[in-house]
Amino acid sequence: xxxxxxxxSTSVGKKYTMAVSGAIFVVFVIVHMFGxxxxxxxxxxxxxxxxxxxxxxxxxxxxxxxxxxxxVGLLAFLLIHTVAAWQTSRQSWAARxxxxxxxxxxxxxxxxxxxxxxxxxxLLFVVYHILHLTTGTLHPDFIPGDAYHNFVTGxxxxxxxxxxxxxxxxxxxxxxxxxxxxxxxxxxxxxxxKRWREPVAIxxxxxxxxxxxxxxxxxxxxxxx
Amino acid sequence: MKLKLHVWRQAGPSAxxxxxxxxxxxxxxxxxxxxxxxxxxxxxxKGEDPIVFDSDxxxxxCGTCGMVINGRPHGPWKRTTxxxxxxxxxxxxxxxxxxPWRADGFPVQKDLMVDRAAFDRIVAAGGYISVRTGSAPDAxxxxxxxxxxxxxxxxxxxxxxxxxxxxxxxxxAMLFTSAKAAHLNLLPQGQPERYGRVLDMILTMEAESFGxxxxxxxxxxxxPKEIKIDVIAMLNRDYMKALLKAS
Numbered sequence: 001x002x003x004x005x006x007x008x009s010t011s012v013g014k015k016y017t018m019a020v021s022g023a024i025f026v027v028f029v030i031v032h033m034f035g036x037x038x039x040x041x042x043x044x045x046x047x048x049x050x051x052x053x054x055x056x057x058x059x060x061x062x063x064x065x066x067x068x069x070x071x072v073g074l075l076a077f078l079l080i081h082t083v084a085a086w087q088t089s090r091q092s093w094a095a096r097x098x099x100x101x102x103x104x105x106x107x108x109x110x111x112x113x114x115x116x117x118x119x120x121x122x123l124l125f126v127v128y129h130i131l132h133l134t135t136g137t138l139h140p141d142f143i144p145g146d147a148y149h150n151f152v153t154g155x156x157x158x159x160x161x162x163x164x165x166x167x168x169x170x171x172x173x174x175x176x177x178x179x180x181x182x183x184x185x186x187x188x189x190x191x192x193x194k195r196w197r198e199p200v201a202i203x204x205x206x207x208x209x210x211x212x213x214x215x216x217x218x219x220x221x222x223x224x225x
Numbered sequence: 226m227k228l229k230l231h232v233w234r235q236a237g238p239s240a241x242x243x244x245x246x247x248x249x250x251x252x253x254x255x256x257x258x259x260x261x262x263x264x265x266x267x268x269x270x271k272g273e274d275p276i277v278f279d280s281d282x283x284x285x286x287c288g289t290c291g292m293v294i295n296g297r298p299h300g301p302w303k304r305t306t307x308x309x310x311x312x313x314x315x316x317x318x319x320x321x322x323x324x325p326w327r328a329d330g331f332p333v334q335k336d337l338m339v340d341r342a343a344f345d346r347i348v349a350a351g352g353y354i355s356v357r358t359g360s361a362p363d364a365x366x367x368x369x370x371x372x373x374x375x376x377x378x379x380x381x382x383x384x385x386x387x388x389x390x391x392x393x394x395x396x397x398a399m400l401f402t403s404a405k406a407a408h409l410n411l412l413p414q415g416q417p418e419r420y421g422r423v424l425d426m427i428l429t430m431e432a433e434s435f436g437x438x439x440x441x442x443x444x445x446x447x448x449p450k451e452i453k454i455d456v457i458a459m460l461n462r463d464y465m466k467a468l469l470k471a472s
Binding site: 006007009010011012013014015016088089091092093094095096097098099100101102103104105106107108109112113115177180181183184185186187188189194 | 231333392399427428435437446447454457461
């Protein structure tokens, strides 16, 4: 425990916990995306998959046991990620009391500059996304248990599609810099890893964003009925 | 060439600063600092306070000079400190904004001069090796892997000017601290104190008023010695190892 505390007491350690929790979310969004690809197999396959998530681990685990452990775990990592981001951001904001009149952006790429506000946008999106397709609170025609129906009817409105598009752009930038950054922060820069971390970051970001965006587009254009 | 300079003037550490505009006639053969010297001679003739700025060797090796010119530490040229910048970069009628390094870890002393003692404290915490002094050791008594010798030399080329902190959107001192740790941690002579050094230097850096690294890479682009952020990854890695070793 003392080690965990001394790790977290410095900004270098806070970044490390952000890298580890971020890496978990990278894996999560990839798995989430692959799972949703089942929507292209039709209502039966998709609803079966959705039900399977609730029955995961049966017969050893009961109905939704795994799901709730998984949700609580994700929430815990989200908390760690967000609190560390908030604390390091505050430290950085305080470190330059007097701002520059002129400041050239010498950063490697634009994505790194979107991490803070892009992260806040993603947080708001996650709340909306849960209210939209998990609880159905913000869904005009939600049928509990019929995931395919909710999925397809949920993307028929243009403002909703626009929200998802904006969120996916924020996610792409966050994933690109985050994935690359995680390697750097964890000190994974051996000659072979170094060659791959940039392509991996771009690949992950493009894959997740393009596949995820295909869903609302497929619904809106009528490919998915 | 006629130039319009907007220079940050600040009477002291706690005084309120502001930009003051000066017009000057510069030759393209002058260095940037010589151009400021001429401005200062004019100011002194008029009985005004000259613009205070740091400089020493004026050949880019001491790390004393440094100012942000039109938003870029050390000015527009790559691989150079501000003393190596020459006025042929500019043309008649140009407007130039000159500011000090802006970071709470580097309090402004006067005008463009900042106090970089925070860097000294970070180096004092671990930027050394403990050896018996005496006659010079035999050359090649301790073999050094060629690759590590090169990497160590790259890190050791840090002149401690502070451009990394000045360029960093977070005003973080990670590139400096990492370079100073890496150049010793890459050599056999640096191994006995390696992990203690990493912890001490990071804790000292944290105690100063610097920000946190978010891997923007601005420091690498601003560094006059082109030190790569690879040294930051190495420090991050060594920090974890240090915590695991500490019991």
